[in-house]
Amino acid sequence: MQDAPFLIAGAGIGGLTAALMLGRAGFPCLLIEQRTQIEEIGAGLQLSPNASRILIGLGLEQTLTRFASTPERLQVLDGTNAASLSSMTLGHSMADRFGAPYWSIHRADLQTTLLDAVRGLGNVRLIFGRKVSAIKKNDDASVVVTCSSATQSEDVVCRALIGADGLWSHVAELLGDKSSPEFLGYQAWRGLVPINNWPMHLPKTESRLWLGPKAHIVHYPIRRGNAINVVAVTSDTDNRPGWAHLGERDKIMKRFRDWTPEAKDVISAVPDWSVWSLFDRRERTRWSENRATLLGDAAHPVLPFLAQGAALAIEDAATLVREITKTPDQLADAFRRYETERRPRATKIQNAARANGQTYHLRWPLTVARNMVIRRTDLSKRYDWIYSFILN
Ligand SMILES: Cc1cc2nc3c(=O)[nH]c(=O)nc-3n(C[C@H](O)[C@H](O)[C@H](O)COP(=O)(O)OP(=O)(O)OC[C@H]3O[C@@H](n4cnc5c(N)ncnc54)[C@H](O)[C@@H]3O)c2cc1C
Numbered sequence: 001m002q003d004a005p006f007l008i009a010g011a012g013i014g015g016l017t018a019a020l021m022l023g024r025a026g027f028p029c030l031l032i033e034q035r036t037q038i039e040e041i042g043a044g045l046q047l048s049p050n051a052s053r054i055l056i057g058l059g060l061e062q063t064l065t066r067f068a069s070t071p072e073r074l075q076v077l078d079g080t081n082a083a084s085l086s087s088m089t090l091g092h093s094m095a096d097r098f099g100a101p102y103w104s105i106h107r108a109d110l111q112t113t114l115l116d117a118v119r120g121l122g123n124v125r126l127i128f129g130r131k132v133s134a135i136k137k138n139d140d141a142s143v144v145v146t147c148s149s150a151t152q153s154e155d156v157v158c159r160a161l162i163g164a165d166g167l168w169s170h171v172a173e174l175l176g177d178k179s180s181p182e183f184l185g186y187q188a189w190r191g192l193v194p195i196n197n198w199p200m201h202l203p204k205t206e207s208r209l210w211l212g213p214k215a216h217i218v219h220y221p222i223r224r225g226n227a228i229n230v231v232a233v234t235s236d237t238d239n240r241p242g243w244a245h246l247g248e249r250d251k252i253m254k255r256f257r258d259w260t261p262e263a264k265d266v267i268s269a270v271p272d273w274s275v276w277s278l279f280d281r282r283e284r285t286r287w288s289e290n291r292a293t294l295l296g297d298a299a300h301p302v303l304p305f306l307a308q309g310a311a312l313a314i315e316d317a318a319t320l321v322r323e324i325t326k327t328p329d330q331l332a333d334a335f336r337r338y339e340t341e342r343r344p345r346a347t348k349i350q351n352a353a354r355a356n357g358q359t360y361h362l363r364w365p366l367t368v369a370r371n372m373v374i375r376r377t378d379l380s381k382r383y384d385w386i387y388s389f390i391l392n
Contacts, residue, residue, distance in 0.1 A: 005030040005125070006324075007145050007158040009132040009171050011038070013107075014296030014313030015164030016114035020058060021321035023121040027328070030156065031124060032147050034131035034165075038111050043190040043274070044222045044229025046104050046207070050389035051311035053100035054318050060113055067109035069221040070101050071207040076374060078367075079212030082260040085371055088379035090207065098387050104207065104220040104229065106192075110310075135161065135174045135292065140332070143291045160331050161292040162320070164313070167279055169298035175289045181279035181301065186357065187236040188278055188304060189247050191270035193228045195221075199265045204228070210263045211374075213367065215255065216360040219266055230270050231304070232256070235361050239277050247273030278303060280354070283347060288335035295320055300346040305356035308349050308386065316342055318391050349386065 006022055008015045011033035019031045047055070047068070055064060072091040077084055094102040118124050127147070134146035136155055143161045146153055163171025167181055198204060207220035214235040222229050234255055256267045281301055287294045296313030319342055323334040362370050 002159070003028065004142060004157055004159040006160050006162060007032065007132070007143070007147075007156060008162045008164055010034075010163070010165035010298070011111075011115070011126065011128075012164060012166055012296065012313070013110060013114065013310045014298075014317055015162070016111060016118055017054075017058075017314050017317035018162055018164060018295060018320060019118050019124050019126075020114060020121070021317060022324070023118065023124040024058075025321060025325050026123070027159075027324070029124040030158065031118065031126045032130045032132060033126070033128050036129040038108060038115060043107060043192055043231070044104055044220065045107050045110060045310050046102070046220060046307040047110070048102055048307065048311055048383075049094055049098035049100035049387045051314045052103050053098070054314050054391065056100060058117070060117065063113045063116075064103065064105065064110070067113070067223060068101075068103035068105040069205075069223065069225050071104055071220050072205050074207045074209065074379070075203075076209045076211065076379070077263075078371060079210035079215070079217065079256075079259045079263045082262055083371075085211070085374045086377060086379050093380075094387070102387075104222050106222045106227075106229070107310075109223070132161070132163075132165070132171055132174070135171075138175075138290045138292050140290065159291070160324075160335075163292065163294040163298045164296050164317075165298050167281070167297045167301045169294060171292065172284065172294055172298055175292055175294075177284055179281065179284075181281045183239040183277055184280050184303070184357070185235055185237060186278040186303070186361075187234050187238060188276045189232040189234070189252055189273045190244070190276070191230050191247075191273045192222075193230060193269045193271070195226050195228065197269060197271070198228050199269055202262065202265060202269075210259070210266070211360055211367070211370075212256075212259055212263070213363045214361050217256075217263060217266055228269075230266060232267060233278075233304075233360075240275075244274035244276050247275040249273065280350075283350075287339045287343070288332070291331050291335075293320065293335040293338065299342075300350055302346075302350050303353040303357050305360060306349060306353040306383075306386070308353065312346055312349060315345075315389060315391070322391065345389075
């Protein structure tokens with residue numbers, strides 16, 4: 001069984017990080033991804049120091065700094081009148097305080113960096129266009145997993161199964177959790193603006209969060225300042241599960257027509273929109289069963305209102321591999337310790353993200369009280385408990 005691979009389902013950020021760390025620790029891995037390639041979908045990601053610290057520890061700093069931007073600060077503004085509500089310095093101040101940078105990066109750049117590092121290892125086999133479709137056996141001795149493509153399927157005997165297969169995790173379902181994600185009434189509109197098309201009067205080197213009735217907008221630089229990533233989240237009953245669909249420009253322009261001109265300029269600068277319906281899920285009763293476990297969104301999806309979903313997937317991968325390395329012959333114990341350690345933090349961050357969603361989308365007159373509270377809050381300290389995470 002020692003030579004059998006760890007089978008990782010899903011080459012998202014969590015699965016790739018786990019494969020890289022396991023491979024480097026000397027464990028053979030089989031990484032199965034249902035898509036046929038890593039597509040340029042998903043646009044930007046903010047990577048706070050809790051995540052960038054781990055990626056730097058993996059020796060990826062030089063490559064990632066070729067792609068990432070380091071916004072100077074985050075400004076929070078009222079979307080109806082452009083009043084500044086609060087701000088927080090990012091840039092050098094973050095790196096000084098937490099020993100790692102606050103990056104913003106295109107998701108495809110991060111995934112490609114991780115993928116290249118994984119491909120450089122001799123003991124990780126990567127198969128695209130295949131998905132985990134059944135678990136035939138999962139006991140103290142081994143796991144037997146069926147991997148299928150459109151035309152064939154094969155049973156793979158593996159040392160353990162790691163479900164890094166995202167919000168709609170099929171591995172979780174195969175482990176017995178039949179619950180479904182819940183639509184919470186948010187739509188995320190995402191788009192990229194090449195820097196040459198970005199309005200001159202809007203900042204190029206800072207992140208902004210605009211709050212307005214039943215909607216908010218976030219924008220930040222990526223690709224070393226060569227593009228601005230824009231996310232506009234609206235409260236909306238339209239629910240379309242799965243990957244993004246194209247967003248109609250007229251619809252979003254109309255949605256923000258009563259906002260301040262600067263905020264409207266942000267929206268109108270975006271040439272093409274992709275729209276995601278945002279789903280949440282109740283806490284899973286368990287993440288692990290014998291020789292199988294879950295990580296990242298598969299275990300605990302996080303609404304994007306704290307920019308922590310990918311960061312948590314990276315933290316999960318690092319914690320899981322540390323525990324596997326401690327007791328490679330007692331994997332069920334390793335998975336239990338991993339889950340016990342990760343669950344409270346994941347739940348706390350999920351709840352904080354949910355609360356941000358509610359606060360961001362309040363309606364007048366509650367927005368008046370909300371703005372007063374934000375004005376009095378020292379944003380720079382508010383998330384120390386998230387950013388200071390260090391894996392022991
Ligand atoms: C609008 C928006 C903005 C966000 N912004 C941020 C941010 O700024 N910072 C941040 O940290 N997070 C952010 N997130 C959250 C982040 O995108 C996710 O939390 C993160 O991608 C989760 O990574 P993962 O590896 O767990 O899952 P995923 O990225 O979902 O990867 C899962 C992979 O598994 C594959 N798969 C699925 N089923 C199978 C199967 N049966 N077999 C094999 N493969 C399978 C999928 O194709 C996919 O490639 C944002 C999310 C949204 C929606």
